[in-house]
Amino acid sequence: MRKPRITVIGGGTGIPVILKSLRDKDVDITAIVTVADDGGSSGEIRHALQMTPPGDLRNVLLAMSDMPKLYERIFQYRFAETDGALAGHPLGNLIIAGISEMQGSTYHAMQLLSKFFHTTGKIYPSSENALTLHAVFTDGHEVVGESKIAGYKGMIDRVFVTNSYNQDEPTASRKVVESILESDMIVLGPGSLFTSILPNLMISEIGQALKETKADVTYVCNIMTQRGETEFFSDADHVRVLNKHLGDNVIDTVLVNIEPVPKEYMNTYQFDEYLVQVKHDFTGLQAQAQRVISSDFLRLENGGAFHDGDLVVEELLKILQVKS
Template structure:
């Protein structure tokens, strides 16, 4: 049987967990990563150097590489608060920024680093330009900038993107659309709905490719709701928002965690963006015309609730192999 072609789309800390597990399998793996982050180190770098933000790309690069742990620790090393202009920057972000400036492209920088670190698969920024995420709330108020969205109290109606430097409609990086069209399986998430997943799929070329592709599209539903983004959301609400932004029902399967997070467990000081566990609404999920795979996908570690990458990967592999047979 040929290797399943799997494309994972997202950003933040969610998709590296799944990518790390999938790279151990016999798959042809591609990651498409958001470039709308404007907070923290990534935000400061993109303002100073005018490149696509490197933070999410750095985490994916490490997850998909066979680099020794020492190398990963070097890339993840974050300068301390006493280090002036370097304070808070992970060394890996600065390396990606330097190579992006040298080569005139974040896309080319990531391809060079992928070869250097023996990445198993392909990594593409969703766009080669820094993007600004705009959120329009139900009350009509609009916020520009991913890092500012959670600060406005209210429900988000929709999000859209512009190129930060020009204000133009963003275009996809080279090979992104090709990867989607050639995939057997496409995985959305896990990750923040409005700030990690949607900033990829609302790029018009990517949205259109998701309409046209023959690949099975899987959504890995979040375990916890997120402050300022998905408060009070059920699993069906997550899928509904994705379909509303895509303009049609394209998701084939939703992976839903059914294991309970112990109430006394959550370290709310460390993970203050979390609110409560996502509630299930299987009737409304079925109304979205999706297949539901419910299982124990929960991993409790470091005071937080995360997806068990191995369990998620096994479901993705099973669906991908079936797609090849069909």
């Protein structure tokens, strides 16, 4: 019998938590990773080489790899701020950039690196071109660039993507649509709603594939609201935004953490973008999704509130068992 196929879509530091826990399970994993990041090291590299940003791909590669910790530390090494043109760049970003140039595309680079680092599963950039994220706010103001969105004071109404270096319609990377259509489960998140998850779904081919797939589309709802993105959002608001952008009630299942984050626990200096715990609106959720699963998915670590990947994956596998 074939393994269940799970495709995880997102970016940032969210989906690596799920991928790391999925790696040890008897499932066929695919990761589809955002290419709209234009800040920090990724932004500098994408602008210099006009390539897809490497940072989110780097984090996913490490999460799905069985490489020894020493190799991981080397790949994640970040040059010191006194290192001139290299200042702040993780070594892994430069390696991905170099191999992308050598192989002719980031897609081919990730296939080579996946073999090199013995990854469990497949990794695809959501598009083979760098994308620019546009946010239109409720007051009509438009902000261009993922890294600039949180700086504008207002509520986001919608987002969309364009190709950064040509006028063509953004298209999905090869194998991406096929992976979505052939999956048994699609997992969205966890991660920044407007800047890590939606940039992938706003590629029309990916949005359409999510509507057509027979897979269970599961959203792992964020634990904390995020400054400049989801301030004052309930869990139902997160799902409403996803369905609105996709043009239909595409989300089948929502995973919601109901374990409280202890008061004063969050380190507001280290995690200053995260504000308060997401409020629950179960009536709103039930109107937006077929199934709502609320449980303790919380992991407290180093002054931050994160998803416990093992607990989330345990629930995902239960959903698959029910479907089969």
